Amino acid sequence: MATNPLSEPSVTLSEQVFEALQSAIVTGDLKPGDKIREPELAKRFGTSRGPLRDALRRLEARHLVTNTPNAGARVVSLSRTQLIELYQVREALEGMTCRLAAANMRDSEIEELAELLDRHEAVVRRKAGAEYFQQEGDLDFHFRVAMGCKNDLLRSALCEDHYHLMRLYRHKFSNRSGRPRRALAEHRMILEAIRDRDGELAELLMRRHIRNARKTFEKVFSDPDAPGDNDDTEKAGR
Amino acid sequence: MATNPLSEPSVTLSEQVFEALQSAIVTGDLKPGDKIREPELAKRFGTSRGPLRDALRRLEARHLVTNTPNAGARVVSLSRTQLIELYQVREALEGMTCRLAAANMRDSEIEELAELLDRHEAVVRRKAGAEYFQQEGDLDFHFRVAMGCKNDLLRSALCEDHYHLMRLYRHKFSNRSGRPRRALAEHRMILEAIRDRDGELAELLMRRHIRNARKTFEKVFSDPDAPGDNDDTEKAGR
DNA sequence: TTTCCCGATATTGTTAACAAAACGGATCTC
């Protein structure tokens, strides 16, 4: 898949490039650590460097791109330590989110969340590709809780600033050794707390849930003091 | 004073414009809601529109500027609701920050924090302009805790993304009716918890501290068009 | 061979001009 189409002519070009680039990063078309050469990408998207630079700045705000003055931009590449830091931020943010969701989510939203978990359960029961789908499903669950908290600043911090970063690294978010099944059980407990409108419990459970995911991650990737950003698929090509 | 000098020739122009514009916003030279006309500001800073637009995108990431396509940028103007949302985000983020600071702050940093509080106490004792200085001091305290948490993602979220927004609205952050004195006492308790390396307590106290500030704010700026009593948890659609 | 310096080349930073869209005011219609 070389070039993204850049649809929707009415909206601004910067916007389209932004969406296309973000998509390219999250889907792995551009890999972590890849250098971003402005002329090359501009030509690829059929635009000039102006809108491209504009898009780069926005991606920088979402931590999907890092920029060093006079040296150019690269697709972000998180070390093990940074991933752990992300878990900690999520624990804080999503804990609060969940507390607010218990207070502010609409009954209909709660029911939809329950149905979502039912579908996840069916997938996990079938066992077929459970790990992978559970990854997407996990993000989906957290996404919906964020949408339900009715705090716009929190929602945007999660769904816009951090969500795509999580998507980018979801394959590293622990999905082994029966974790999907446990995660689903934790989701169920959180849902029940929200249903009971028990914000305090909902927050506690969400924090524990994310903390558990972090601990599993730390165990699986237990390189003590390796830099972390280099392993399987790697190296800025040329 | 009309024009900021744009010092430091070695660094990039975008960077300088970014700093100057941010300063102009936080100091009140540009006021919330002000329209930002690119040609005007570019001329004021003695640059072209390119670097200015670049700076605008970065300020957008820090929520200091809002941009609507084809209609231009404005200095952000937070509603009462949005300010409350900011308090909630701070409660979550700074709670975690404080927990980590208790674990990771160096002894020397803790001592400097203690000295800072001593200075604040002297100011508050003298009563002279206590409210104002306590504002800056309060931010200073929170800033240092964030610096001490040793989680770079958290630190940047607080010190870069939200700090300047808080500075912009610090005069609205409750500083009346003896709150500075109480805030100082709360700071002292937080410091003690950090000193004891008691992360759990430090987080609890910091969250309570910010929650108290929020409640005072909500009382002082009570919603004019809210019908009944204020409900902490419920929020009508906007 | 290794190291350092230097210049060719590529990439980023910046500018000014052009295109398109929004804004404001005067005029016209009802």
Add this chain to the structure above:
DNA sequence: GAGATCCGTTTTGTTAACAATATCGGGAAA
């Protein structure tokens, strides 16, 4: 007189060229 419509102006979006900086490779000296 109220409201809609058109047109000139202003402002934003986009482009291509120019300037400054960094990168890379080759060659000279130790």
